């Protein structure tokens with residue numbers, strides 16, 4: 001069995017951003033040389049997500065509004081976590097959007113559904129943060 005590990009780094013210009021990382025993850029898979037197996041991709045921070053969904057700008061705005069409805073960024077004082085920090089909303093948003101995805105690797109490709117794309121969801125950005133890609137198989 002082969003095993004591959006890589007960290008991808010991101011630094012968003014805004015506090016919240018969704019980045020399509022499907023091509024970055026595909027590059028990792030090509031580098032690994034693995035043709036059959038499983039790929040794990042996870043955010044390494046508790047205020048960011050990795051999830052799979054559609055790359056459609058209306059939907060991305062819907063995510064933003066839905067998440068702001070559930071856990072608004074402001075007022076910061078509404079959260080007990082915001083003693084020394086202001087990112088309680090980002091922790092909550094990360095939890096609902098998920099930590100990781102697992103994708104089947106078949107014939108050396110990501111075995112995704114027709115509209116499935118992999119996203120990095122940043123909820124407390126403007127600093128360097130990491131995503132882990134781990135692939136096992138043969």
Ligand code: ZN
Pocket residue numbers: 081085087088091
């Ligand atoms: Zn925090």
